[in-house]
Structure formats: structure tokens, C-alpha cells
Amino acid sequence: DADVTQTPRNRITKTGKRIMLECSQTKGHDRMYWYRQDPGLGLRLIYYSFDVKDINKGEISDGYSVSRQAQAKFSLSLESAIPNQTALYFCATSAMRGRNDTGELFFGEGSRLTVL
Amino acid sequence: GESVGLHLPTLSVQEGDNSIINCAYSNSASDYFIWYKQESGKGPQFIIDIRSNMDKRQGQRVTVLLNKTVKHLSLQIAATQPGDSAVYFCAEKYTGGFKTIFGAGTRLFVKA
Numbered sequence: 001d002a003d004v005t006q007t008p009r010n011r012i013t014k015t016g017k018r019i020m021l022e023c024s025q026t027k028g029h030d031r032m033y034w035y036r037q038d039p040g041l042g043l044r045l046i047y048y049s050f051d052v053k054d055i056n057k058g059e060i061s062d063g064y065s066v067s068r069q070a071q072a073k074f075s076l077s078l079e080s081a082i083p084n085q086t087a088l089y090f091c092a093t094s095a096m097r098g099r100n101d102t103g104e105l106f107f108g109e110g111s112r113l114t115v116l
Numbered sequence: 117g118e119s120v121g122l123h124l125p126t127l128s129v130q131e132g133d134n135s136i137i138n139c140a141y142s143n144s145a146s147d148y149f150i151w152y153k154q155e156s157g158k159g160p161q162f163i164i165d166i167r168s169n170m171d172k173r174q175g176q177r178v179t180v181l182l183n184k185t186v187k188h189l190s191l192q193i194a195a196t197q198p199g200d201s202a203v204y205f206c207a208e209k210y211t212g213g214f215k216t217i218f219g220a221g222t223r224l225f226v227k228a
Contacts, residue, residue: 107159
């Protein structure tokens with residue numbers, strides 16, 4: 001079983017609809033992230049959370065919101081989807097060693113979202 | 117190497133040959149560098165990392181080279197196999213912070 005699980009894996013929706021992408025992890029990591037991947041642009045950070053009470057905006061948070069329901073669960077919402085939010089979305093986790101982030105990110109298998 | 121825009125750089129190699137994937141990083145304060153491999157339909161997966169106090173690190177069939185003077189990182193894959201076909205991302209990080217900056221990726225094709 002995957003350590004970082006994303007649902008749904010694929011979703012097609014229409015402009016204006018609300019969409020939620022869910023992520024759960026069994027790695028026991030405190031830090032969780034949502035990234036967006038577009039062709040030729042690498043991965044860009046949407047939101048991140050260092051623990052259940054800590055939520056922070058990344059570089060491209062406009063049009064998105066998140067919820068950290070538990071240490072193991074971090075969901076991403078598009079309140080009113082638009083076509084330029086069509087992309088591949090990845091959830092990731094990372095571990096701490098002492099006061100420092102170990103650096104390595106553990107990714108889910110991605111959620112492909114198409115907004116028509 | 118690095119690219120900004122819609123076109124992913126590609127590298128095509130013959131099975132059994134060595135591959136070299138290059139990356140230019142952007143932040144002089146970055147002190148930790150990682151290569152990720154992304155196979156079709158999957159999330160990126162850690163391959164190898166290197167800290168800024170090193171200039172070379174070897175793994176199984178992979179070697180990462182770091183040149184801090186010119187802010188350049190490379191990934192060398194020895195005896196490239198069909199299973200190495202994937203998109204490879206370099207990433208940089210300052211370990212006192214949290215943010216990982218990803219390059220645009222390079223697609224590696226391995227010809228049988």
C-alpha cells in the first residue's frame with residue numbers, strides 16, 4: 001500500500017464547481033504539502049502545513065484552500081474551479097530530524113484534474 | 117537542463133550508455149540538493165541527494181555532482197536501462213527553511 005494516498009486519481013469537472021482533493025499518509029510525518037504540476041513548469045507549492053494547527057500559503061495559493069483534519073490528512077479544495085486550474089496535483093510529506101527538515105519529500109501518485 | 121516554459125528538455129540515450137542530466141539552480145543560499153525521478157502516472161520519487169559541503173556523491177548506478185561556483189548540479193546514470201526512462205527533476209533547498217524549489221525537469225528516453 002502507498003504511504004501517501006491521494007483521491008480521486010482523476011477528475012473531470014465543470015467551471016464553477018467545487019472540488020476537493022484528499023490526501024492521507026501513513027508515514028507519521030508532521031509536514032504535508034500540496035503541489036501543482038504543469039508541463040514544463042516543474043512543481044509549484046500551493047499550501048503547506050507543519051502540523052494540525054499550522055496552515056501556510058505557498059507560491060500559488062489563489063483560488064485554493066486547504067484543511068488539515070488530522071496529522072495524517074490534508075485536503076485541497078477548489079471553491080469554484082476554472083479551466084486554468086487543470087493540472088496534476090501532488091500531495092507530499094516530509095519528516096523532521098531535530099529542528100531541521102530532513103529535506104526529502106514523499107509524494108503521492110497524483111490527482112489529475114480537468115476543468116472544462 | 118533547466119527550462120522555463122511549456123517544452124520539457126529531453127535526452128535520448130542508447131540502452132547501456134551513460135546518461136548525464138544537467139541542472140542550474142537559482143539560490144546561492146541553498147545547501148541541500150535532491151534529484152527526483154518521476155515515472156509516467158506516478159509521483160516524483162527520491163533518487164539521491166547531496167549537501168553543499170560535498171561535490172560528489174555516488175549511489176547505485178547514479179552519481180550526483182555539485183559545482184557551487186557556477187550553481188550547477190548534474191545527475192549521471194551509468195549503464196542506462198529502459199526502466200530509467202522518466203522525467204528527472206533537480207530540487208534545491210535551504211535546510212534552515214522548508215521550501216523546496218524544483219526545476220522544470222528533463223525527460224530521459226532510453227532506446228533499446
